[in-house]
Amino acid sequence: MTTILVVDDEPDLEPLLLNWFRRKIRDSTYVFHFAHDGYEALALLQQEPTIDLLLLDINMPDMDGLTLLAKLPALNPFLLVVMVSAYGDMTNIRAAMNRGAFDFVCKPIVFTDLDITIEKTARQVRQRREAHQLKVIDELKTRFFDNITHEFRTPLTLILAPVEQLLKRFRDSAELQHSLGIVERNARQLLRLINQLLDLAKLESGHLTVSLQAGDLGDFVGQIVRAFEPMAREKNLTLTYENELTDFYTFDADKLEQVAHNLIANALKFTSAGQVMVRLSQEAMVQLTVTDTGIGIVPEKLPYIFNRFYQVQEPDVKGRAPSHQFASPGTGIGLALVNELTELMGGRVSVSSVSTRAETGLSGTTFTVELPLSKVHEETGNDPLIRPLLPVAEVVALIRPLHGTAERESTTTEKPLVLVVEDNAELNAFIAGELADSYRILTAFTGDEGWALAQAELPDLVLSDIMMPGLDRPGLDGPGLDGYQLTRRLKTDPATDHIAVVLLTAKVAQSSRMEGLEEGADDYIGKPFHVDELRLRIHNLLARQQALRAHFQQQLSHPNEPISPETVADSFIRNLYTLIEKHLDDSQFRVDELAQAVGMSRRTLHRKLASVTSLNVTDFIRQYRLKRACELLRQGYNVSETAYMIGYESPSHFSTVFREFFGKTPTVYVEG
The missing domain is CATH 3.40.50.2300 (Response regulator)
Known part of the structure; x- marks a missing residue:
């Protein structure tokens, strides 16, 4: 109106x-x-x-x-x-x-002209009012971000300060040092993200200013690059730094550190093989170039990557973000901050990229930051050796935990085997450490690694994150597996469909929970989680599996309990029963023949059957035949007829095996 x-x-x-x-x-x-x-x-x-x-x-x-x-x-x-x-x-x-x-x-x-003029003017008024409302909302959001970000700093300070004191006080306790180190590194990472949000708010309000000081720019950038070397080694990447500058410059150390840190961290994060190269040179302006051999960015996404909170995503067939380069896309803050800080310093940033979808098969991304920095004489610099604020330990912790990612296996092989699939290495190691006392543990950092380990080892339970990168697929087309897709494979493959799956993820929305359960997950736990609750849920799932094994063992060990494929709910066991029944009188139908008929290797069949029934294949076949023998004897067949009908060539051998298993001979069984 x-x-x-x-x-x-x-x-x-x-x-x-x-x-x-x-x-x-x-x-x-x-x-x-x-x-x-x-x-x-x-x-x-x-x-x-x-x-x-x-x-x-x-x-x-x-x-x-x-x-x-x-x-x-x-x-x-x-x-x-x-x-x-x-x-x-x-x-x-x-x-x-x-x-x-x-x-x-x-x-x-002329009223027709007046009608058009009023409509045009009214439309302009509506647009102005809407623009004002959007501006008001945007200012409210900015003020809220600014206020809430400041509020975060107080509790973080109250976390970091006591932790630092405890680290100094209890230097002799390796376990306490490790646990407190995890707290400190992740609190500092959270503080870094909060500082980035604050800088964005200051940029928007015009309160962030450039503070120049003279120093050795090449050495300053070199210190930042060296801080990332442990991360590069853990990922088996080559990190190189070329410094062509010989002069001293005036620059804003804090802002330049944030620019370099974000670009190098991104390059390492999205590169699975090859190298990351950092180069500092002088042309019309000082140039900082970061080049990687990573997955690249598709051309249609390049214009948007410097937008605030933008995260590059390419939906898969179900509309879900794929699990490779953008499964852990971060906050969408880093590159926006790089761009705005560069502009604040009077420079510009550009990007060129070739994605994995390119026909050449090559991929990689290059970011170039150009800054109009002034040269100074060395003697005019107040502190030529300007040092970055980023602790080296914080960078290392972004990729791998302190004690590595080696498989933790107990000497007690009877313990259930749990596979932990989590791309955050520190969280992966933490979960593995918390569960190691009760279970044998395997660890994987991508859905692809998890799938390969699950096929090879057939764990009792898989604990998997949902959003994971799939960067370890050289030569393969398409993205890696996320937690949903890993669950789907586990639950649809006959060799692994018995494995319990727990999804452990920060995606706690009801729609995400429903999607995980629809894929076949047995349970779903949101982050942050309580370790005791995690242990209890794993225990309950494994106890249910053990109860199912006991049920199958009881079914096969009691002579008077009927057995037939139709009475079995488990499709895998039902299929085995059907195949053995089909070849019941064939004395040559043994382990290899059953494995071939079910489409599995002998080893895989052994491991799966042991997981489901606690029996090896030979015992399983023998016990099924003996159970069928009980039914045939009750139907009136004599001992010799029954022996031949269940695949025994010698009635006397059949009687011996029957007595060993049921504690009585076939004749006594019929009479009793």
Whole structure:
């Protein structure tokens, strides 16, 4: 609805307008108010702040239109004015337009032209109001971000300060040092993200300034690169640094460190093989170049990567983000901060990239930061050896835990085997350490590694994150497996469908939980989680598996309990029963023949059957045949007939095996 105030001293204009716009008035599209001089109009405007549009005559007694026009901005900044005057009064019309009028119409009024002009003006008013509302909302969001970010700093300080004191006080306790080290490194990482948000807020408000100091720029960047060398070694990447600068420069150390840190960390994060190269050179401006041989960025995404909170994602067939380069996409803050800090320092940043989808098969990304830094003489530098603020240990912890990722296996082989699939290496190691006392542990850092280990080792339970990178697939097309896809494979492959799956993830929305459960997950735990709850849920799932094994063992060991494929709920066991039943009288149908019939290797069949029933394949086949022997004996077949019908070539051997298993001979069983 648009509210229009008509200010004109001609009384005949009011009925003409009401008649011409009667349909729009009836439909509540327009609401009209009328005033006959400037003073009456001012009073109405003060009473009705929702007026959107003014039809204002220039020539009126007491207060003319130009005088009223000058007073309007103070009353209503969103109000737009359409001037009305005689055609010969173009001088006044031009004066009104120069003073802020939006448009004009001439008398005598052509109402079709007036209709178009009012609609155009009303549309502009709506756009201005909407833009103002968006600006207000944006300012509220910015203020909220600024306030909440400052609020985070206090509890983080109260975490870091006591932890630092405890680390100093208990230097002799390796276990305590390790646990407190995890707390400290992750608290510092959180503090770094909060500082980035604060810098973005300061940039937006114009309160972030450049603070220059003189120093050895090449050495400063070299220190940052060296801090990342442990991370590169852990990922088997080559990290090189080329410094072509020989002079000293004035630069903002804090902002340059943030730029270099974000670019190098990104390059290492999204590179699985090859190298990351950092180069510092001088052309028209100082150039910092970071080049990697990683997955690259598709061309259509490049224009947006410096937008705040933008995360590059390419949806898969289900509309879900793929699990390779963007499964752990971060916050979308880093590159936006790089761009805005570079611009604040008077420079510019550019990017070129070739993605893994390119026909050449090569991929990689190059970021180039150009800064207009001034050279200085060494003796004028106050502190030539400027040092970055980033601790080396913090960088190392971003990729691997303190004690590595070696498989933790207990000497007690009877313990259940748990596979932990988590791309955050420190969390992976923490979970493995917490579970190692009760279970044998395997660890993997991607869905692909987890799938390979699950096939090879057939664990009792898989504990998997959902969002994981799939960077370890050289020569393979398509993205790696995320937690959903890993679950689907585990639950649809006959060799692994018995394995319990627990999804452990930060995606705690109901839709995410439903998706995980639809893929076949047995349980779903959100991050952050309680370790005791995690242990209890794993225990319950494994206890259920053990109960199922006991059920199958009882079914096979009691002679009077009937057995047939139709009575078994488990599809794998039912299939084995069906295959053995089909070859029941074939004495040559043994382990290798059953494995071939079920489509598994002998080793895989042994491991899966042991997981489901605690029996090896030979015992399983023998016990099924003996159970069928009980049924045949009860049906009236004699001992010799029964022996041949269940695949025994010697009735005496059959009687011996029967007595060993059931504690009585076939004859005694029939008589009893």
